[in-house]
Amino acid sequence: MKKPYACIRQRGFTLLELIVVIFVIALLAGIVFPSFRGLSQRQLSSDARRVASLLQYLSDSSMASKETYSVDFDLQKSSISWKGPEGDKTESLKTLAGVDLQSKDMTREGLVTVFFGPAGIMEYIEVLLKDDEREMKVTFNPISGKAKILTGEEQDDHGK
Numbered sequence: 001m002k003k004p005y006a007c008i009r010q011r012g013f014t015l016l017e018l019i020v021v022i023f024v025i026a027l028l029a030g031i032v033f034p035s036f037r038g039l040s041q042r043q044l045s046s047d048a049r050r051v052a053s054l055l056q057y058l059s060d061s062s063m064a065s066k067e068t069y070s071v072d073f074d075l076q077k078s079s080i081s082w083k084g085p086e087g088d089k090t091e092s093l094k095t096l097a098g099v100d101l102q103s104k105d106m107t108r109e110g111l112v113t114v115f116f117g118p119a120g121i122m123e124y125i126e127v128l129l130k131d132d133e134r135e136m137k138v139t140f141n142p143i144s145g146k147a148k149i150l151t152g153e154e155q156d157d158h159g160k
Helices: 015-065 152-159
Strands: 069-074 079-084 087-092 096-101 105-107 111-116 125-130 135-141 146-150
Touching (some): 015 069, 015 125
Antiparallel strands (some): 069 079, 069 111
C-alpha cells in the first residue's frame, strides 16, 4: 500500500531559509553602504587638495619663469583647464560649485579664467567645492602666495 504523501514534492523556500537570506543581505548592506558615504567625502577633500596644489603651482611657476599662465574654471562642465610649464591640461572636478574673485564676486555658472603673471596673481581667489553634504573652499592669497583649504566650520570663522 502506498503512502499518500510520499510522492508530493515540496517547492519553494521555508520561512527559516528566507529569514537567513534577508539577514545576510542586511548584514552586507550595513557593511558596504557606510563606505560609499565616505567615498564622497574623500572626493571632496581630494578635489580641494588638487585645486590648492594647482593654484600654488601656477603661482610659483609663473613667478619663477617670468611667464604668464592661466587656469579656466568651467562651472558647466565641472572641470578645470590650465596652461602651465608642461603645456595645456584639463581635469574633471565633480565637486566644483563656484569661483569668487574680488573683481567678479561669486560666479556659479559659466567660465572663469584667472591669470598668473610674472608678479603672481593680483586678486584674492576662493574656489567653492560642494558635494551632497559638505562644502569646502580653497582660498588663494595674492600677498602671501599661499593656498589654504577651509572646511565648513573654518569658513564660518574665516568670514567673521
